[in-house]
Amino acid sequence: MSLTILSVNSSYGSESNQLEVLANIEQDYKGYFVQKRKLKIIEKPFVSSGEFELNSKFLLWHIKSPYEVIYNISAETIEETIDGKIKTQELKNNPEIAFFSQIFTSVLKMDISLLQENFHITQSNMETEWSLLLVPKKKPLNKVFSEIKVQGDNKINLVITRSLSGDTNNIHLSYEFN
Amino acid sequence: MSSIKNTQNKALSYLWILLSALFFMVVIKNLIIDKKINSDIASILPKKNKEVAELNAVVNQIANNKLILLLKNTNEEQIILSAQKVKQQLLQSNIFNTNELSEDSNQALYQLLVSNPVAFLTKEDQVLLKNEQYQVFTQKRIAQLYSPFSSVSSQKLNQDPLFLSDAYFSKLTNILTGARQYQEFLGYAYNQHHYIIFNLELNDSAFNLDLQRHYLQEITAIKQVAYESGSEILQSGVIAFSAAETAQGLKEAQTIGYGSLLAILVLISLIFRSLIPSLILLLVIAIGVVSALAVASMIFSELHVFSILVGASLVGIAVDYVFHYLAKNTEVTTEKVIKLIIKPISLGLITSVFGYLALLFSGLIVLQQIALISIVGLIAAYITSLLLLPSIGYDLSKRHLVSYQVFVRLNQFITRKEYVYLAKSLAYLFLVISVISILTIDFDDRVESLHASPQDLRLEQQEVEQVLSTGTDKSTLLLKAQSKNQLLQNLEQLTSQLDTLIGQGRLASYISLNQIIASKQQQQTNYQLLQAWANSQAKEQYASLVGPDRLNHYLATLNAPTEFNKTIYKATSLEPLINQLLIESEKQQFYGLIQLQGLEQQTAIQQLVEANEQLYLLDATGLFSSFLQLVRENSIKLVIAAYLFILIFLVFIYGPKKAWLVFLPPLSAALLSLSMAHMLGQSINIFHIVALTLVLGIGIDYTIFYSKTKKQASTDTVLAVTCSMISTVLAFGLMSFSQTPAVAGFGTIVLFGMIVVFLLAPMAIRSDS
Numbered sequence: 001m002s003l004t005i006l007s008v009n010s011s012y013g014s015e016s017n018q019l020e021v022l023a024n025i026e027q028d029y030k031g032y033f034v035q036k037r038k039l040k041i042i043e044k045p046f047v048s049s050g051e052f053e054l055n056s057k058f059l060l061w062h063i064k065s066p067y068e069v070i071y072n073i074s075a076e077t078i079e080e081t082i083d084g085k086i087k088t089q090e091l092k093n094n095p096e097i098a099f100f101s102q103i104f105t106s107v108l109k110m111d112i113s114l115l116q117e118n119f120h121i122t123q124s125n126m127e128t129e130w131s132l133l134l135v136p137k138k139k140p141l142n143k144v145f146s147e148i149k150v151q152g153d154n155k156i157n158l159v160i161t162r163s164l165s166g167d168t169n170n171i172h173l174s175y176e177f178n
Numbered sequence: 179m180s181s182i183k184n185t186q187n188k189a190l191s192y193l194w195i196l197l198s199a200l201f202f203m204v205v206i207k208n209l210i211i212d213k214k215i216n217s218d219i220a221s222i223l224p225k226k227n228k229e230v231a232e233l234n235a236v237v238n239q240i241a242n243n244k245l246i247l248l249l250k251n252t253n254e255e256q257i258i259l260s261a262q263k264v265k266q267q268l269l270q271s272n273i274f275n276t277n278e279l280s281e282d283s284n285q286a287l288y289q290l291l292v293s294n295p296v297a298f299l300t301k302e303d304q305v306l307l308k309n310e311q312y313q314v315f316t317q318k319r320i321a322q323l324y325s326p327f328s329s330v331s332s333q334k335l336n337q338d339p340l341f342l343s344d345a346y347f348s349k350l351t352n353i354l355t356g357a358r359q360y361q362e363f364l365g366y367a368y369n370q371h372h373y374i375i376f377n378l379e380l381n382d383s384a385f386n387l388d389l390q391r392h393y394l395q396e397i398t399a400i401k402q403v404a405y406e407s408g409s410e411i412l413q414s415g416v417i418a419f420s421a422a423e424t425a426q427g428l429k430e431a432q433t434i435g436y437g438s439l440l441a442i443l444v445l446i447s448l449i450f451r452s453l454i455p456s457l458i459l460l461l462v463i464a465i466g467v468v469s470a471l472a473v474a475s476m477i478f479s480e481l482h483v484f485s486i487l488v489g490a491s492l493v494g495i496a497v498d499y500v501f502h503y504l505a506k507n508t509e510v511t512t513e514k515v516i517k518l519i520i521k522p523i524s525l526g527l528i529t530s531v532f533g534y535l536a537l538l539f540s541g542l543i544v545l546q547q548i549a550l551i552s553i554v555g556l557i558a559a560y561i562t563s564l565l566l567l568p569s570i571g572y573d574l575s576k577r578h579l580v581s582y583q584v585f586v587r588l589n590q591f592i593t594r595k596e597y598v599y600l601a602k603s604l605a606y607l608f609l610v611i612s613v614i615s616i617l618t619i620d621f622d623d624r625v626e627s628l629h630a631s632p633q634d635l636r637l638e639q640q641e642v643e644q645v646l647s648t649g650t651d652k653s654t655l656l657l658k659a660q661s662k663n664q665l666l667q668n669l670e671q672l673t674s675q676l677d678t679l680i681g682q683g684r685l686a687s688y689i690s691l692n693q694i695i696a697s698k699q700q701q702q703t704n705y706q707l708l709q710a711w712a713n714s715q716a717k718e719q720y721a722s723l724v725g726p727d728r729l730n731h732y733l734a735t736l737n738a739p740t741e742f743n744k745t746i747y748k749a750t751s752l753e754p755l756i757n758q759l760l761i762e763s764e765k766q767q768f769y770g771l772i773q774l775q776g777l778e779q780q781t782a783i784q785q786l787v788e789a790n791e792q793l794y795l796l797d798a799t800g801l802f803s804s805f806l807q808l809v810r811e812n813s814i815k816l817v818i819a820a821y822l823f824i825l826i827f828l829v830f831i832y833g834p835k836k837a838w839l840v841f842l843p844p845l846s847a848a849l850l851s852l853s854m855a856h857m858l859g860q861s862i863n864i865f866h867i868v869a870l871t872l873v874l875g876i877g878i879d880y881t882i883f884y885s886k887t888k889k890q891a892s893t894d895t896v897l898a899v900t901c902s903m904i905s906t907v908l909a910f911g912l913m914s915f916s917q918t919p920a921v922a923g924f925g926t927i928v929l930f931g932m933i934v935v936f937l938l939a940p941m942a943i944r945s946d947s
Contacts (some may be wrong), residue, residue, distance in 0.1 A: 037323070041332040042725060048324040061326065069321045078327075082317055096347075099358075101327045139361065144329055165332045 028055040029155060031175035040166040052173070059105050073101045096140075103141065107134070107148065108156055119148070129153050191565045198465045198562075201472035208475035216480045243384060244758075245274070245415035247376040248642050249404055254360070254372050260409035261363045261374045267403045268376065273392050275379040287350070287750035291343035296736055297695050298346040299704040307707035312716035318345075319720055339724050339732050340708075350694070350752065368645045373412075375646075377757075380417055387483075390421035397421075413635065414642035422632050423918070430916050438908040445904055449581045449897075450504065454572050459500050459905070462567075466493045466559030470551040478547055485544050488868055489551025491924075494909060495530055495872065496559030498879040498902045499523045503567050505898035507574040508582060516564055522886045525831070526879040527560045532827055533820035533875060542809060545816070548868075582893070589896040592940035601941040605846040608934065612849035615856060622861030623807035653783065655772040656794040662742045665760075665768045666697035668792065672772065679782055686776025691759040694752060701739035708736060810864040817870055821845065824878060832885070836942075840885050843938035844877025844931075851930035860923055869910075869924045873931030876906055880935060881942035892943065903936040 030053035038045040050064040061071040070081040078097055080087045091098035106114040115121060118141055119134035131151040136142040144163055151158040159171040208214045249264060251257035268274055291298050306315045322328045322341050329344075338344065358365060365374040382389045397413065404411045443456045467490045474489070475481055502523055506515045530552075537549030591597060657672060659665035669692040679685040696704060711717055712733045721729045744760065747753050761769040777783060780795070787795050821841075828837035848870045855866055880902070883895045906928065913925025 035324070035326060037330070039330070039332045039335060041336060041728075046323045046723070063324055067317065067320060067324070069324065071325065071327065073327075080321070082321055083314065085314075096329065097327055100329060104326060144331070163331050167331050169326070171326060 029175065030054065030060075031155075031173055033061075033174075034172045036168075036170045038168045038170075054105070054108055059101070059108070073105070099140065107150055107159055110150075110156070129157075187565065188569065191569050194561060194565050198469060198558075201465075201469045201558075204472035204476065205468050209471060209481065214475055214480050215486070216482045243380045243382075243417075245378040245380060245413065245417050246642055246646070247378060247400070248412040248414070248645060249365075249374040249376070249409050250412060250641075251372055251409040252370065253408070256408050257365070257372045257374055258360050258363065260404050260407040261360065261365075263403045263407050264376065264400055264409075264411070265363075267396075267400050268378070271396050273380060273382070273389055273396060275381055287747075287752055288343060288347060290746060290750060291346055292337045294737060294740055295338065295340070295342040296701045296704045296708065297740060299342060299696065299707070300345050303342070303345060304704065304707065307711055310710075310714075312711050312714040315711060316716040316720045320723065323723060335724060336728065339729050366645050373645050378415075379757075384415070384417035384420045387424060390417070390424050393417050393421045394425060412638040412642050414639045418635055418639075419632075422635055426632070427918060427921070430918070430921070434912050434916065438912045441908045442905045445908070446901060449901060450574065451581070455500075455504050455574075458504070458567060458570065458572070459497060462496055462500050462559050462562045463493060465562045466496050466555040469558035470553075470555030473554045474547055474551050477550065478543070481547060481551075482544055485547030485551060489548045489555065491910065492534070492548070492552035492872055492875065493555030493559060494906065495526075495552075495875040495879065496556055496563070497905050498526060498876060498883075498898070499560055499563040500567070501898040501901040501905075502883060502895075503563055504574060505894035505896075505901070508897065509575065509894050511575045512568045512573050516568055520564065522883050523560065523563070523879075525882050527556055529824045529827060529878050529882070530556055530875045532823045533871060536816045536819040536823060537813075542812060545809065545813065582897075585897040585900065586893050588900070589893045592896065593892070593943055598941050598943065601843075601938045605842050605938050605941060608846045608850040608938075609842070612846070612853040615853035616849060619852075619856050619862050621807070621810060622863055623810055653774045653777050653780070653795065655774060655783070655787070657770045657772065657790075658792040658794075659768050659770070660766070662760075662768055663698050665770050666692050666695065666742060667699060669770050669772070670697055670700055672786070672790070672793065675786060676772070676774075684778045684782050685774060688772055688774050689755075689759065690772040691756070691770045694756065694759070695742050698739040698741065705736060705739070708733065810867055813864060813867045817867055817874075820871065821874060824874070836885065839942045840878065840881040843881050843941060844874050844935050847877055847931045847935035847938060848873045848927075850934050851927045854930045855923060855926045858926065860919070860926060863920065863923060865920045865924045866927050869927035869931070872906075872910065872928055873935060876902065876932065877935035877939070880939035884939050884942040899936065899939060903932050906932045 030051065032049070033052050034047065034049045036045045036047050048063045048065060050062045051060075052062065053060040058072055058074045061073075063069045063071075068082075070079075072079040072081075073091075076091055078089050078091055078101065080089070089097070091101075102114070103118065105111075115134060118138065119136055122133045122135075124131055124133075129151065130153070131149060134148040134150065136145050136147075146162050146164050148162070149158075149160040150156060155175060156173055158173070159169075161169045247264075249257060249261055251260060303315060306312075306318075319341055322330055322344070330341075334341070334344070358367065360372070360374050363374045365372060367373075380389060380393075384390070397411070397418070401411045442459075443453070446456045446459065447453050449455075470489060470493060471481070471486065474485075502519050503515055506519050510518065534549040534553050537545045538553075592601075655672075657665065657668055659668050669690050673688065673690050673692055676685060676688050676690075680687065692700075717729070718726075744756060744762075747756050759771050759773075761771065763769065774783065783795060787793050825837065825841050828840050831837070832840060851873060852862070852866060852870065856862055860866070880899045883899060884892065886895070911925055911929030911932065913921045914929045916922045916925060
């Protein structure tokens with residue numbers, strides 16, 4: 001599990017400083033998640049947990065608590081299983097879901113080119129851990145998120161999204177073989 | 179005596195010149211200044227049936243005046259820049275009405291949905307609530323709260339805690355077939371390309387020749403602007419094709435027209451060793467056409483381009499009068515010519531007029547116009563030949579025609595017994611062969627097979643259809659109602675029938691106005707369904723998650739049913755779609771268009787249409803094709819009637835035996851040319867049939883002229899017939915090389931027909947004495 005360091009140009013701000021970010025983070029992995037969604041207007045956060053699996057073909061997001069819901073997202077479709085009933089939707093017919101799930105997977109996969117297309121990226125903590133701050137460049141992302149923070153080592157450990165209205169969503173990831 | 183007659187003739191000639199000049203002015207006034215020309219194909223449709231006419235107006239509104247331009251680029255930022263430039267270009271244009279989207283048309287739409295959720299409950303949710311599956315309905319909402327992929331926010335939860343608008347919105351984008359926003363533009367990401375769509379409306383018919391010309395200029399400029407910013411433009415719409423085809427037609431008409439005119443001038447000048455006969459020919463035809471158009475434009479309120487073209491072509495038969503005059507003039511002086519030719523050319527005129535008279539009773543305006551134009555044109559050309567040609571002062575008898583010997587020899591050849599026998603045998607043989615071959619003809623009345631669409635435009639259209647996921651397998655239903663709400667209600671009923679068809683796998687999907695907004699009655703039902711959920715246990719569970727006060731407040735503010743109002747969609751991303759799905763006629767009639775996709779067989783839909791008086795299966799090209807079929811069938815009947823009329827007339831004049839000899843060559847030639855076109859793989863259409871009239875009209879002149887000549891004494895007739903054949907073949911036969919099937923069809927018939935009738939006509943030469 002080697003780390004590859006890649007130099008890329010950032011267009012953040014007016015100065016064009018050199019930015020080093022992680023590439024080639026592991027593409028196939030699975031683990032556990034705990035998601036805490038905190039909406040500003042509701043006191044109690046929505047906490048969910050379960051298992052996930054990511055590989056080149058799909059992202060499986062299996063919420064086990066508090067209710068069982070399974071999402072299986074491939075390049076073309078999103079499958080939602082609630083109460084044992086599977087509902088499959090074509091992503092091309094659901095551009096919004098398609099877009100957000102694409103951004104979400106690109107964060108988990110550290111798909112540099114896609115992230116750079118959509119975010120201004122700043123990086124910090126270049127020791128064993130690193131963290132990236134993603135600030136959306138354009139619509140519709142910048143109408144929803146003010147920033148996305150990602151932390152990890154050779155895998156992603158934490159994703160925090162912060163919306164314009166002050167809502168946050170913390171997703172902690174942990175792994176079976178670490 | 180002779181001088182009195184001369185003076186009389188002169189007076190008549192001047193009178194005729196004066197009348198022609200008058201006709202010329204009428205044409206200038208009516209057709210050029212007042213533009214009493216109609217180039218709208220749809221207007222040919224029979225107006226007898228009011229319903230059809232009304233539908234047709236609707237069809238026009240939908241299909242003919244719409245244009246889709248797709249901008250294409252691999253780079254998202256670049257395509258937005260291109261789109262802004264293209265938009266500027268479009269705004270400068272005065273042939274398009276552009277529908278503007280707001281800066282954030284999806285946001286505008288979302289606000290609209292949030293403001294009145296009962297109007298926008300998805301079918302899926304309706305079914306869940308109707309079946310009292312409150313738990314499932316609630317779980318779907320809860321899942322949103324926990325999904326990392328949902329765009330749940332405080333703001334959203336405040337505005338729409340049941341995510342009704344979200345559900346509806348995703349359904350809508352489903353209807354919009356994957357459209358997404360590119361800043362203020364709507365577009366699609368497809369096959370690694372970005373596409374931005376411009377839904378345009380023309381401010382006049384796509385068949386307006388002026389507009390077509392402007393369109394070609396505009397589209398060139400737009401393509402240039404797009405190209406300069408690195409993008410490509412794809413066109414899809416009737417105008418793209420009609421403009422390109424008209425331009426191609428004009429280009430062809432120019433090359434074929436000028437080419438054949440030049441060839442005629444050269445050949446005729448070579449034969450007569452002078453340019454004057456060609457000029458005389460042009461003069462006679464010109465007076466004929468001008469007089470015909472003048473009279474027709476006074477009688478009909480508008481002349482159709484189609485009738486003008488065909489009618490003027492048929493006036494071409496008058497070349498026979500001129501050549502007959504000139505040929506006779508090679509043998510006798512001008513004073514004697516008229517006396518000698520008046521009988522055969524009068525007979526020729528009468529037979530032609532007889533032939534076209536039948537068309538006058540067809541009941542179809544286009545055919546009536548064609549008939550009137552050709553009859554008046556021929557009469558005018560006839561009068562010109564008789565009155566003006568002798569007074570021009572051009573006398574061929576005083577000239578020595580070198581080429582004359584050629585015709586003497588040709589005459590000797592064709593009057594030989596063996597030749598006449600051969601011609602007779604061939605005429606019968608051709609007749610038999612053609613009748614057998616013609617029995618296997620399948621007529622092709624599809625309007626699309628009449629014109630050749632340029633390949634690149636077809637490819638562009640295909641790509642547009644792929645990107646917009648609107649295949650060619652698309653059919654459209656039209657539902658009529660007296661009010662918008664009535665329309666929505668009827669659409670709800672209809673689409674539930676369509677849902678059944680989808681369930682049976684007989685239909686893939688549909689797009690209809692009622693998917694966008696519910697009728698008042700449905701809104702009331704939705705309201706009740708939501709209230710029923712509000713009283714359920716499941717609601718309490720959900721309320722504990724999102725806050726009972728918030729949810730109760732929301733449920734209490736659910737408003738009463740509202741009337742559908744198109745204007746509230748202005749500047750939302752739905753506006754273009756609504757414009758496609760709803761048409762309000764001036765007479766307070768409302769039409770809903772239901773676009774069907776993946777229709778397995780038409781029968782299921784046809785059953786629906788038959789059972790519902792307000793429902794129509796719309797098929798713009800189909801409507802026109804069935805009209806062409808009607809015209810074609812009528813024309814066949816009329817052409818047959820014309821041939822019969824002429825035969826009876828000839829029997830009356832000549833007696834049965836000779837009448838048959840005069841009649842057989844053009845009949846045999848016409849039928850053979852039809853079967854030749856069929857054997858060449860052409861699909862036979864109305865234009866082939868119209869060309870048969872020309873073959874008959876000119877062909878019968880040949881045999882009439884020949885029948886007047888005794889053997890070995892008809893060099894002038896051979897000369898006249900040869901010149902006529904050459905000029906007709908050059909004028910019309912060259913059309914067979916046209917790219918446009920309709921024109922090529924016409925040309926093929928004239929080409930084969932004229933050559934064959936030329937070869938067969940000598941069998942009519944008198945062999946008795």
